[in-house]
Amino acid sequence: MIDKLEMFIALAREEHFGRAAAAQGVTQPTLSAAIKQLEDQLGVMLVWRGSRYRGLTPEGQRALDWARRIVGDTRSLRQEMRAAREGLSGDIRLAVIPTALTVVSDLTAGFTEKHPNVRFSVQSKTSAEILDMLENLEIDAGLTYLDNEPLGRVTTVPIYDERYVLVARADHPLLSGPVRWGDLGDVPLCLLTPDMQNRRIINQHLAEAGVDVDPQIESTSVVVLVSHVLRSNWATILPVRAAEIFLAGSELGSVPLIKPDASHTVGLVAPHREPFTPVLAALLARARGLSEIGIA
Amino acid sequence: MIDKLEMFIALAREEHFGRAAAAQGVTQPTLSAAIKQLEDQLGVMLVWRGSRYRGLTPEGQRALDWARRIVGDTRSLRQEMRAAREGLSGDIRLAVIPTALTVVSDLTAGFTEKHPNVRFSVQSKTSAEILDMLENLEIDAGLTYLDNEPLGRVTTVPIYDERYVLVARADHPLLSGPVRWGDLGDVPLCLLTPDMQNRRIINQHLAEAGVDVDPQIESTSVVVLVSHVLRSNWATILPVRAAEIFLAGSELGSVPLIKPDASHTVGLVAPHREPFTPVLAALLARARGLSEIGIA
DNA sequence: CCCCTACATAGACAGCGTCTATCAAACCCT
DNA sequence: AGGGTTTGATAGACGCTGTCTATGTAGGGG
Numbered sequence: 001m002i003d004k005l006e007m008f009i010a011l012a013r014e015e016h017f018g019r020a021a022a023a024q025g026v027t028q029p030t031l032s033a034a035i036k037q038l039e040d041q042l043g044v045m046l047v048w049r050g051s052r053y054r055g056l057t058p059e060g061q062r063a064l065d066w067a068r069r070i071v072g073d074t075r076s077l078r079q080e081m082r083a084a085r086e087g088l089s090g091d092i093r094l095a096v097i098p099t100a101l102t103v104v105s106d107l108t109a110g111f112t113e114k115h116p117n118v119r120f121s122v123q124s125k126t127s128a129e130i131l132d133m134l135e136n137l138e139i140d141a142g143l144t145y146l147d148n149e150p151l152g153r154v155t156t157v158p159i160y161d162e163r164y165v166l167v168a169r170a171d172h173p174l175l176s177g178p179v180r181w182g183d184l185g186d187v188p189l190c191l192l193t194p195d196m197q198n199r200r201i202i203n204q205h206l207a208e209a210g211v212d213v214d215p216q217i218e219s220t221s222v223v224v225l226v227s228h229v230l231r232s233n234w235a236t237i238l239p240v241r242a243a244e245i246f247l248a249g250s251e252l253g254s255v256p257l258i259k260p261d262a263s264h265t266v267g268l269v270a271p272h273r274e275p276f277t278p279v280l281a282a283l284l285a286r287a288r289g290l291s292e293i294g295i296a
Numbered sequence: 297m298i299d300k301l302e303m304f305i306a307l308a309r310e311e312h313f314g315r316a317a318a319a320q321g322v323t324q325p326t327l328s329a330a331i332k333q334l335e336d337q338l339g340v341m342l343v344w345r346g347s348r349y350r351g352l353t354p355e356g357q358r359a360l361d362w363a364r365r366i367v368g369d370t371r372s373l374r375q376e377m378r379a380a381r382e383g384l385s386g387d388i389r390l391a392v393i394p395t396a397l398t399v400v401s402d403l404t405a406g407f408t409e410k411h412p413n414v415r416f417s418v419q420s421k422t423s424a425e426i427l428d429m430l431e432n433l434e435i436d437a438g439l440t441y442l443d444n445e446p447l448g449r450v451t452t453v454p455i456y457d458e459r460y461v462l463v464a465r466a467d468h469p470l471l472s473g474p475v476r477w478g479d480l481g482d483v484p485l486c487l488l489t490p491d492m493q494n495r496r497i498i499n500q501h502l503a504e505a506g507v508d509v510d511p512q513i514e515s516t517s518v519v520v521l522v523s524h525v526l527r528s529n530w531a532t533i534l535p536v537r538a539a540e541i542f543l544a545g546s547e548l549g550s551v552p553l554i555k556p557d558a559s560h561t562v563g564l565v566a567p568h569r570e571p572f573t574p575v576l577a578a579l580l581a582r583a584r585g586l587s588e589i590g591i592a
Numbered sequence: 593c594c595c596c597t598a599c600a601t602a603g604a605c606a607g608c609g610t611c612t613a614t615c616a617a618a619c620c621c622t
Numbered sequence: 623a624g625g626g627t628t629t630g631a632t633a634g635a636c637g638c639t640g641t642c643t644a645t646g647t648a649g650g651g652g
Contacts, residue, residue, distance in 0.1 A: 001298045001370070003609090017630055030610055032631065037609095042377040051617045051629060059380045065571070066373035070366055074297070077362035081338035084355045153570075274449075275361070299640090313599060326641055328600060333640095347598060347648045 001041075002074055004034045005067040008046065011035060012064050013136045015053050072137050076277045083278040089117035090279060095125040095133055096143040098222050099198050099242040100266050103143060103159065107268075111286050118279060126220070127197040134271055141270040141283060145197055151269065155276075157287040158267040160241065163256070164202070167226065167243050168235035170253040180259040181209035190217035190225040190236045201264055202237050209259070226252070267291070297337075298370055300330045301363040304342065307331060308360050309432045311349050368433050372573045379574040385413035388575060391421040391429055392439040394518050395494050395538040396562050399439060399455065403564075407582050414575060422516075423493040430567055437566040437579060441493055447565065451572075453583040454563040456537065459552070460498070463522065463539050464531035466549040476555040477505035486513035486521045486532045497560055498533050505555070522548070563587070 010020040011031065021031035039046050046060035047053065056064060079090055096104055104122055112118065125133065130142035134154065146156050166179050174187065184206060191213070192199040199218075206213055217228050225236045226246045243254055268287040270280055306316040307327065317327035335342050342356035343349065352360060375386055392400055400418055408414060421429065426438035430450065442452050462475050470483065480502060487509070488495040495514075502509055513524050521532040522542045539550055564583040566576055 003297075018628090026609095027611065028630070029612085029632080033609080036631090042374060043381045044377045049630085051631090052619085053629085059377060062376060062380070063373060066369055066376070070369045070373065073362055073366045073369065077359060077366065078338060080358060080362070081340045081355060084358070085339045314597095322640095323642065324599070325601080325643085329640080332600090345599085347600090348650085349598080 002071060004038045005071050007031050007034045008038055009064065009067050009071060009136065011047070011053070012056060012060075013138075015055075017053060068135065068137060072271060072273060075137070076273055079277045079279060087117060088115040088279050088282060091119045091121055092141065092279060092283060093139040094120060094122045094141055094143060095130045095139045096122060097127050097130070097145070097198065097266075098124050098192065098196070098220065099162070099239045100143045101222070102241055102245050103266070106290055107143070107159075107283070107286060111283070115279075115282065124221075126195060128195075130269065134269060137271075140280060141268055143266065144269055145201075146265045146267045146269070153272050155270050155272045155284065156267055157284055157291065158265045159287055159291050160266055161263045162239040162241070162266050163261070163263055164205075164237055165240055165243050165254040165256050166235055167238050167246070167252055167254045168229055169233070170251050172233070172235060172253065174235065175253045175255050177255065178258045179255050181205050181257055182211055182259065184209075184213065184237075185211045188234050189213055189215045190219070190228045190234050191215040192222075192225070193218045193220050196220065198239070205257075205260070298367060300334045301367050303327050303330045304334055305360065305363050305367060305432065307343070307349070308352060308356070309434075311351075313349060364431065364433060368567060368569060371433070372569055375573045375575060383413060384411040384575050384578060386575060387415045387417055388437065388579060389435040390416060390418045390437055390439060391426045391435045392418060393423050393426070393441070393494065393562075394420050394488065394492070394516065395458070395535045396439045397518070398537055398541050399562070402586055403439070403455075403579070403582060407579070411575075411578065420517075422491060424491075426565065430565060433567075436576060437564055439562065440565055441497075442561045442563045442565070449568050451566050451568045451580065452563055453566075453580055453587065454561045455583055455587050456562055457559045458535040458537070458562050459557070459559055460501075460533055461536055461539050461550040461552050462531055463534050463542070463548055463550045464525055465529070466547050468529070468531060468549065470531065471549040471551050474552050474554045477501050477553055478507055478555065480505075480509065480533075481507045484530050485509055485511045486515070486524045486530045487511040488518075488521070489514045489516050492516065494535070501553075501556070 007020065007024050007026070010023045011017065014020040014023060017031055018028045021028040024031060035047060042059075042063065044059040044063075045057050046063055048055050048057060082090060094104065101122075101124060104120075108120055112120070123139075125142075127144040130139070130144045131151065131154075133139045134142055143159075146158055166174060166184075168175060174183070191202060194200065194203070203213075217225070217234065219225055222238065222242055225238070228234050229236050230250070230252065237257065246252055247254055268284060270276075270284060275281075276284065303316065303320050303322070306319045307313065310316040310319060313327055314324050317324040320327060331343060338355075338359065340355040340359075341353050342359055344351050344353060378386060390400065397418075397420060400416075404416055408416070419435075421438075423440040426435070426440045427447065427450075429435045430438055439455075442454055462470060462480075464471060470479070487498060490496065490499070499509075513521070513530065515521055518534065518538055521534070524530050525532050526546070526548065533553065542548055543550055564580065566572075566580060571577075572580065
């Protein structure tokens with residue numbers, strides 16, 4: 001039964017029988033049969049049938065919610081029992097917005113010393129993808145914006161407040177003093193792509209300052225932005241925490257962006273599943289510790 | 297997996313392999329094997345082994361919490377899918393304290409008209425048993441006291457406030473006017489047994505009034521109390537809602553018990569499981585409706 | 593000390609899940 | 623419009639797992 005629910009979740013996520021089967025490590029007929037049996041046992045159609053996957057029925061959508069809970073709780077059970085057996089161990093799968101990637105090391109530092117059997121798997125994703133993956137049980141926790149966008153049924157731990165700086169080569173004329181958002185009208189910029197929340201935040205502040213920008217370079221990667229800034233006359237806007245790793249000993253400089261002193265809270269997001277598994281509880285505790293000592 | 301968790305829950309409840317197996321409709325070796333495999337899969341001991349059942353290990357206790365959630369959610373999934381298929385249907389298993397048994401008909405009235413495919417199964421239990429059965433998934437909801445005793449992770453809907461009357465044959469000397477708790481010192485009484493919360497409440501009010509009672513007749517059944525009162529010179533103390541069904545056209549009379557005007561909230565208790573299944577949601581809605589029109 | 597209760601173990605059997613191979617339908621592109 | 627491709631369903635074989643009955647073994651009680 002639980003296996004079938006896992007396959008059902010995979011199907012809803014992949015929207016494709018073949019891919020879902022591959023993701024579950026079974027063949028396509030096996031997954032097809034599992035879904036059919038699930039429908040038989042529950043007595044309702046879960047998936048619109050045709051010669052293609054055409055989405056979930058309303059009942060399928062409701063069933064998906066329950067399936068996620070059941071499968072998630074089952075994983076929690078297994079994980080907690082393993083923790084009881086061999087101490088904190090296993091993988092923590094994290095997804096992180098690009099501008100918070102440098103904060104992950106603050107989170108893992110100390111944690112891995114205390115719990116040497118815990119492995120981390122960190123991937124860079126957009127904030128929307130992070131919430132999706134959290135729902136689909138593809139990650140255990142996320143590091144993303146806590147305000148601004150609706151979060152689901154999750155537990156959040158704020159860690160720091162993002163503040164923004166303009167980053168450019170040290171000889172850039174704007175670097176002599178604080179820069180207002182409104183000053184950026186004609187500055188050549190590299191920015192993150194508009195599907196990313198950081199970019200939407202920046203767009204919003206620029207718009208409020210009456211500025212309209214049209215970046216020549218857009219990317220989902222901060223590294224791409226910085227390497228462009230390094231090699232040319234461009235500037236970029238980055239959160240302090242994302243920028244500082246590039247500033248030490250480089251030819252780059254930065255100045256705070258003011259008016260307004262924009263600030264957005266970034267923190268840990270985890271599925272709200274009472275009680276928390278020991279590993280997750282430890283991670284959340286670590287995040288609360290970070291927030292208290294004020295790493296930003 | 298889910299079957300094994302069900303067996304594990306049954307074992308924890310029955311504290312006996314044979315009885316748990318019978319409760320699950322399997323033989324004892326099957327259940328033994330299931331528990332053993334569960335322990336193997338989770339990699340921990342769940343049950344203290346000997347030639348007898350000797351309780352759960354700490355890990356078993358934690359696993360039991362998860363198992364209850366997982367099994368409960370699975371049942372919710374099935375129930376909700378059946379509701380989607382054939383409208384509200386199925387059984388609602390209720391456990392009710394004896395003094396609230398007459399209120400059940402208020403709850404079921406109208407409900408069964410609207411939802412003819414819903415069956416009710418009502419059993420009379422003590423408030424402690426009700427909370428136990430709620431945890432063990434043996435009932436879907438309970439009707440019991442909402443104050444006074446600690447409730448677990450449950451949803452509660454208050455329905456009415458219990459108020460107390462003295463019940464005796466119509467010719468009983470005390471029935472001429474309101475009676476104070478303190479007047480009951482030498483009155484021969486029949487009361488519920490001391491393991492029942494109603495009795496503990498009554499004891500408390502009597503004690504506060506400085507009265508010490510020693511009932512000659514104790515029972516877990518209100519019917520037993522009333523039949524004794526009918527046939528002899530005894531009196532009993534009952535909530536209004538429990539008493540009134542016996543008063544109409546009988547040789548009995550009642551007077552309010554005052555000083556203090558004691559009152560205890562009774563209502564519906566259901567496991568807190570988001571989202572609620574359609575039947576349970578409907579039942580809770582019905583209970584809220586009752587509370588609003590003030591059936592007491 | 594013996595018997596009874598309680599749980600574990602052994603072996604047989606059935607049902608279910610999974611695989612490979614194949615089919616049917618719908619979509620896509622020329 | 624038609625051939626090729628993609629997508630999911632179906633068929634049949636095989637192995638695993640869960641369940642049963644029968645039996646063994648260890649404590650507990652009289």
